[in-house]
Amino acid sequence: MGRKRTKSGKIRLAEVAELAGVSPITASRFFRNPEALSIAKRTRVESAAKELGYVPNLAARALASQRTEVIGVLIPSLTNNVFSDVLRGIYDASEGNRYSIQLSNTRYSILQEEKLLRLFLAQKPAGLIVTGIDQTAESRAMLEAADCPIVQIMEIGPDPVDMMIGFSHYDAARAAVAHLFEQGHRRIGFVGARMDPRVQRRLDGYVSAMKDAAMFEQRLVVTTATPTSVTLGGALFTDLLAREPDLDAVFCANDDLALGVLFECRRREIAVPDQIAIVGFNDLEFMASAVPTLTSVRTNRYEMGKTAANMLIEAIEGRRPEQPVLDLGFKVIERQSSSSRHSESRPAGSGAGAANKMVALPSGHD
Amino acid sequence: MGRKRTKSGKIRLAEVAELAGVSPITASRFFRNPEALSIAKRTRVESAAKELGYVPNLAARALASQRTEVIGVLIPSLTNNVFSDVLRGIYDASEGNRYSIQLSNTRYSILQEEKLLRLFLAQKPAGLIVTGIDQTAESRAMLEAADCPIVQIMEIGPDPVDMMIGFSHYDAARAAVAHLFEQGHRRIGFVGARMDPRVQRRLDGYVSAMKDAAMFEQRLVVTTATPTSVTLGGALFTDLLAREPDLDAVFCANDDLALGVLFECRRREIAVPDQIAIVGFNDLEFMASAVPTLTSVRTNRYEMGKTAANMLIEAIEGRRPEQPVLDLGFKVIERQSSSSRHSESRPAGSGAGAANKMVALPSGHD
DNA sequence: AGGAACGTTGACAGCGCTACCAGCAGCGAC
DNA sequence: GTCGCTGCTGGTAGCGCTGTCAACGTTCCT
Numbered sequence A, B: 001m002g003r004k005r006t007k008s009g010k011i012r013l014a015e016v017a018e019l020a021g022v023s024p025i026t027a028s029r030f031f032r033n034p035e036a037l038s039i040a041k042r043t044r045v046e047s048a049a050k051e052l053g054y055v056p057n058l059a060a061r062a063l064a065s066q067r068t069e070v071i072g073v074l075i076p077s078l079t080n081n082v083f084s085d086v087l088r089g090i091y092d093a094s095e096g097n098r099y100s101i102q103l104s105n106t107r108y109s110i111l112q113e114e115k116l117l118r119l120f121l122a123q124k125p126a127g128l129i130v131t132g133i134d135q136t137a138e139s140r141a142m143l144e145a146a147d148c149p150i151v152q153i154m155e156i157g158p159d160p161v162d163m164m165i166g167f168s169h170y171d172a173a174r175a176a177v178a179h180l181f182e183q184g185h186r187r188i189g190f191v192g193a194r195m196d197p198r199v200q201r202r203l204d205g206y207v208s209a210m211k212d213a214a215m216f217e218q219r220l221v222v223t224t225a226t227p228t229s230v231t232l233g234g235a236l237f238t239d240l241l242a243r244e245p246d247l248d249a250v251f252c253a254n255d256d257l258a259l260g261v262l263f264e265c266r267r268r269e270i271a272v273p274d275q276i277a278i279v280g281f282n283d284l285e286f287m288a289s290a291v292p293t294l295t296s297v298r299t300n301r302y303e304m305g306k307t308a309a310n311m312l313i314e315a316i317e318g319r320r321p322e323q324p325v326l327d328l329g330f331k332v333i334e335r336q337s338s339s340s341r342h343s344e345s346r347p348a349g350s351g352a353g354a355a356n357k358m359v360a361l362p363s364g365h366d
Numbered sequence C: 001a002g003g004a005a006c007g008t009t010g011a012c013a014g015c016g017c018t019a020c021c022a023g024c025a026g027c028g029a030c
Numbered sequence D: 001g002t003c004g005c006t007g008c009t010g011g012t013a014g015c016g017c018t019g020t021c022a023a024c025g026t027t028c029c030t
Helices: A013-020 A024-032 A039-052 A058-065 A081-094 A110-122 A137-145 A169-182 A197-212 A230-243 A255-268 A301-316 B013-020 B024-032 B039-052 B058-065 B081-094 B110-122 B137-145 B169-182 B197-212 B230-243 B255-268 B301-316
Strands: A070-075 A100-105 A127-131 A150-153 A163-166 A188-192 A221-223 A249-252 A277-279 A296-298 A325-327 A330-334 A357-361 B070-075 B100-105 B127-131 B150-153 B163-166 B188-192 B221-223 B249-252 B277-279 B296-298 B325-327 B330-334 B357-361
Touching: A013 A024, A013 A039, A024 A039, A058 B058, A070 A081, A070 A110, A070 A301, A081 A100, A081 A301, A081 B081, A081 B100, A100 A110, A100 B081, A100 B100, A110 A127, A110 A137, A127 A301, A150 A301, A163 A301, A169 A188, A169 A197, A169 A249, A169 A277, A169 A296, A169 A330, A188 A197, A188 A230, A188 A255, A197 A221, A221 A230, A230 A249, A230 A255, A249 A255, A255 A277, B013 B024, B013 B039, B024 B039, B070 B081, B070 B110, B070 B301, B081 B100, B081 B301, B100 B110, B110 B127, B110 B137, B127 B301, B150 B301, B163 B301, B169 B188, B169 B197, B169 B249, B169 B277, B169 B296, B169 B330, B188 B197, B188 B230, B188 B255, B197 B221, B221 B230, B230 B249, B230 B255, B249 B255, B255 B277
Parallel strands: A070 A100, A070 A127, A127 A150, A150 A163, A163 A325, A188 A221, A188 A249, A249 A277, B070 B100, B070 B127, B127 B150, B150 B163, B163 B325, B188 B221, B188 B249, B249 B277
Antiparallel strands: A296 A330, A330 A357, B296 B330, B330 B357
16 A cells, blocks of 8 residues: 655655656756756746746655765864854855755764764765864775765875865964064964864974974973863963963964963063064954954965865866865964064054065975 | 666665564664564664664655654854854754754845745755744744744744744843943943844843933944954944943943954053943853953853754654743853952953852843 | 767666554453 | 454555666768
């Protein structure tokens, strides 16, 4: 016997086809590749579909075609501002086309990532966006065996699984430190939280730049595995200052920490940048508006997400980009907090003041 | 003829059933309702599934069962910090169970929301989370006709579609203004951006509180449709000050604006709170760490997302919550920026200082 | 004019799973 | 012993769509 079920009055493809006077398969093609139809049938199917308010059943499509139109995205955090920009780019790129985004949070655990990857892959996604280059061996093997395009985002490194978009955190950190040296600073501290692989590489970049100048000392580095926050920035800076009273600059692994350091300086009545210079990382919006305005390393997060999704979609549709690895670079945005020109006391007036001096560098060249 | 296709060596349910020595339908039941099986078969199917590494094909399941295990989420913005907290709650709640989250961004457009709603509903989601209570009539009708549970989040109001979780933005704004009155402020400005319905209700609350005290004047209100930012806070405050030089407090519709106002005060050498008090809205993390620490209205965003998803899942599984409308309330977190006790100049030491005085109110009582 | 090539269309047979119903065993009640 | 109940299991028949291939009409080439 057949079944009753809800019926639900749902319009099926066959009904559209009937109204349009074509076979179901022709109607089906209309939705997937309209150019394959003659103009006459195309318009007939189109108006029939509109008249009936037809919406394709994605589950049936996925079952029959053995593939989904889902782009899986694995990111390590939903809290972090950085990822919300990337995500926004990804969602924006997915808008207006057939693909939908399936998001999962690895919580900075590569084991969790491996588990989620297995889950995702089982559903045959159309493509995958994964964060970073530090997958487990197992994950790496699964990614390589996957029969869908894959983009690694947030950083670039050797040996991409497939496509890759990001920048060199190592080089970016070196550039930030170089900027501080240029401004005449020598005892430059490093403040970092969470210490995920990308923050770790920023630390590596800092260390190498400091060693190049023969200025590195272990006690200039304060890090913690704790998730980042503004408050934490103040606390870590407090530690750093206790260890190294002669500190004359701080390079913060992100902007929240930098803001925390700025507030802590204000609390302690330490003049920024005259006594201590501050450089952040990511160039979040508030950096330009703080007092003093805060120097940061600008990273193209939104563009990264958007381009990653676009590259992926192109690849899904068979048009592999000629550039599978894209270095988006970074820019050191110099502002008052690290400027050796003594911060003029600016009177009334809003905004960030003078145009930012930008130091742009493509990463990957040391 | 049959077809070739990739084959892909995928394990099907039938293979698990065969290995376990049961019928496919019994194996199917194991994955959906293990309690319905005898212990013997249960363990047999379980080990067979594990041995073969079986993962169910969700598309086939959705097609056969006429429903998905997808929770649709419609939010107006991915940029706004507020929503990232809510989302984090939703994703956390969806972890470890069968449901997956399908997210879409309405960009604060109720027309876009309507379009997305139509799209979502066509895929028969297991449940839906929508933001706010200001849907189009068409959207409203679709929601009411939908045969799945629905939660409206972010605010509470009369006449819920189904379930609802949030708080009264109107009451929260009134409480913030009342707090400023208590601290002796009279000429209290309002700064708002974006002016989505919830911000509008905060403005309404502000206006009503000011009128109650016979202190309302239109020129105390500065708003814009522009998306919010820290920089914008400074700009709007500049406008406000130009209109009303006697200003003695500002109620900001969100914390980014409040931070912008604080920076602008610093830039203009206006003492906070002595000359001007500042109150924000949402109580983002940085508020407790700013100098001076910033008063704000705490809202339970993470909890809201998490509880909304949990309520939804309960309802999907047939256990409707006894409380379909949940008021999560708010708290005015009083900090230095609005304290009439003159801000003692605190010497070295990090953090927010003395315990926050909290003024807790369940919203819904005026 | 004949044939190849192309563009367009349709028939068929599932994709992998589950709703529905029927059946069977085991048990207690009469 | 028979009935009805409950608990478990299985057979059948699709869910709505698309991959494959075949077939058609038309155009273009030789």
